[in-house]
Amino acid sequence: MSARYNPRKEHSLKRSYGFRIPKKSFLIVCEGENTEPEYFNAFRLTSATVKAVGKGLGTMSLVKEALAIKKTEKAKGKTFDYCWVVFDKDDYNDFDEAIAYANENGFNVAYSNQAFELWFLLHFNLHRGPLHRSKYADRLSKYLGDPYSKKIGYAKKLYQRIKPLEQTAIQNAETLFAEKAGVAPSSAESSTTVHELVKRLNEFID
Numbered sequence: 001m002s003a004r005y006n007p008r009k010e011h012s013l014k015r016s017y018g019f020r021i022p023k024k025s026f027l028i029v030c031e032g033e034n035t036e037p038e039y040f041n042a043f044r045l046t047s048a049t050v051k052a053v054g055k056g057l058g059t060m061s062l063v064k065e066a067l068a069i070k071k072t073e074k075a076k077g078k079t080f081d082y083c084w085v086v087f088d089k090d091d092y093n094d095f096d097e098a099i100a101y102a103n104e105n106g107f108n109v110a111y112s113n114q115a116f117e118l119w120f121l122l123h124f125n126l127h128r129g130p131l132h133r134s135k136y137a138d139r140l141s142k143y144l145g146d147p148y149s150k151k152i153g154y155a156k157k158l159y160q161r162i163k164p165l166e167q168t169a170i171q172n173a174e175t176l177f178a179e180k181a182g183v184a185p186s187s188a189e190s191s192t193t194v195h196e197l198v199k200r201l202n203e204f205i206d
Contacts, residue, residue: 027080028052029066031087038155048204059098062087089113095186112192119194122172123165130189170195
């Protein structure tokens with residue numbers, strides 16, 4: 001088994017020997033056009049770069065678009081070390097199939113059942129069981145003390161605001177995921193794997 005990449009160790013080697021180590025790179029293709037890409041682009045990585053884009057597509061359509069983006073970037077000479085798609089269950093019927101198709105084609109999936117805002121909610125509370133996505137904004141607004149928004153610029157500010165609660169969110173997400181073990185993602189409401197992407201990004205923050 002190959003050793004896991006340790007960005008902190010690599011930084012130490014670079015400082016010690018005076019050579020530049022190429023940064024790792026992330027391609028994150030998101031269903032949402034504003035919230036998700038703004039949130040992930042807000043991560044200030046020191047030893048990796050992030051290209052997070054929102055396409056306004058879901059499930060299988062998004063995965064196919066992500067594959068096309070990766071192919072186009074490769075033709076330009078740009079390759080990525082980590083490729084992710086981020087999408088929600090919503091009312092799509094091909095949710096499980098899209099996850100499998102993404103994995104088969106080299107993409108990790110940060111999915112949410114029902115919607116991405118579940119990840120934000122988990123910063124404040126371990127929510128178990130069904131919760132329709134139409135109720136997420138009201139819940140978040142109560143926790144935040146002001147109206148939650150999907151407008152441009154909001155998610156970037158929200159990232160900074162909830163960052164201190166991130167470990168709580170990760171623990172809550174892991175708890176939900178463990179409780180849904182063996183359940184198809186499309187039936188695992190409420191659950192999310194956004195925390196897996198967040199943990200991976202955090203490996204590149206000194």
